[in-house]
Amino acid sequence: MNRQDINAVIFDMDGVLVDSEPIYFEIERYLFSHFNVKVSKEQHEAFVGTSIENMWDKLIKENNLKESKERVIKYHKKYVISHMESLPQLSLTKNARELLEDLKEKDIKIGLASSSPRQLINIILSKLDIKNYFEVIVSGDEVEKSKPHPEIFLKAAQLLGVESKKCVVIEDSANGIKAANNAGMKSIGFLNTHSGKQNLENADIIIREFPQKSLHLDI
Known part of the structure; x- marks a missing residue:
C-alpha cells in the first residue's frame, strides 16, 4: 500500500x-447460560466482529428460544453497558x-x-x-x-x-x-x-x- x-x-x-474481547467472551458466556443457549467455543469465536443483533438472530433460531429477540438484545445491551461502565479503567x-x-x-x-x-x-x-x-x-x-x-x-x-x-x-x-x-x-x-x-x-x-x-x- x-x-x-x-x-x-x-x-x-x-x-x-x-x-476487550476477553471481557465480552466472559459476559456472553454468562448470557448464553442465562438464556439456556448452547454455544461451542468455535461458534462463539465466529461471532467476533458481528453485531449483537446478528449473533442473537442466529442463536435464537438455532436454539428455538422462546424469548423474543428484542427482549434478549435489550437485556444483553443493558448488561454489557453496565459492566463496562463499572470497570475502573481500560x-x-x-x-x-x-x-x-x-x-x-x-x-x-x-x-x-x-x-x-x-x-x-x-x-x-x-x-x-x-x-x-x-x-x-x-x-x-x-x-x-x-x-x-x-x-x-x-x-x-x-x-x-x-x-x-x-x-x-x-x-x-x-x-x-x-x-x-x-x-x-x-x-x-x-x-x-x-x-x-x-x-x-x-x-x-x-x-x-x-x-x-x-x-x-x-x-
Missing part, C-alpha cells in the same frame, strides 16, 4: 484499539495513541467502524480518551447489515468523503477483514490472540502490534 493511495484509515474498536492497545497522532499529523482521515452499540462505543472511547481522533464514528446501531457485509465500512468512507479504494481498514476478526475486502478497501489484520481463532489470511498485511508511525505500515 503506497502512501499516495491512502487517504483514510478506518479502525475497528474491540480487539484493535482495546483488548487500557489502550500499545502504540495506538502514537499511531493515531502520526496519522493526524500526516492529514490522513481517521474513522471508526464498530459493530458495538453507539452507547458502548462512547463509554469505551471516553475511558481510553481517544474520541477526539475520529472524524467519523459508525456503530452497529446505524447500519442494517452486520460484518462481514461491507455496509458499515462503506458508510464510514462516505461520511469521510473518501473513495473506498483509498481507505485502509484495521481489523482483528475474520468477519471484519471480509467486510473490508467486500467494500473494496485495503485491509490490515491485527493478530490479537485474545480475539479467538481468527482467519486473517485474506488481509493485505497482518501485524501483531501497532508501530508508532504509519510509515511502518506502508501507508
Whole structure:
C-alpha cells in the first residue's frame, strides 16, 4: 500500500484499539447460560466482529428460544453497558495513541467502524480518551447489515468523503477483514490472540502490534 493511495484509515474498536474481547467472551458466556443457549467455543469465536443483533438472530433460531429477540438484545445491551461502565479503567492497545497522532499529523482521515452499540462505543472511547481522533464514528446501531457485509465500512468512507479504494481498514476478526475486502478497501489484520481463532489470511498485511508511525505500515 503506497502512501499516495491512502487517504483514510478506518479502525475497528474491540480487539484493535482495546483488548476487550476477553471481557465480552466472559459476559456472553454468562448470557448464553442465562438464556439456556448452547454455544461451542468455535461458534462463539465466529461471532467476533458481528453485531449483537446478528449473533442473537442466529442463536435464537438455532436454539428455538422462546424469548423474543428484542427482549434478549435489550437485556444483553443493558448488561454489557453496565459492566463496562463499572470497570475502573481500560487500557489502550500499545502504540495506538502514537499511531493515531502520526496519522493526524500526516492529514490522513481517521474513522471508526464498530459493530458495538453507539452507547458502548462512547463509554469505551471516553475511558481510553481517544474520541477526539475520529472524524467519523459508525456503530452497529446505524447500519442494517452486520460484518462481514461491507455496509458499515462503506458508510464510514462516505461520511469521510473518501473513495473506498483509498481507505485502509484495521481489523482483528475474520468477519471484519471480509467486510473490508467486500467494500473494496485495503485491509490490515491485527493478530490479537485474545480475539479467538481468527482467519486473517485474506488481509493485505497482518501485524501483531501497532508501530508508532504509519510509515511502518506502508501507508
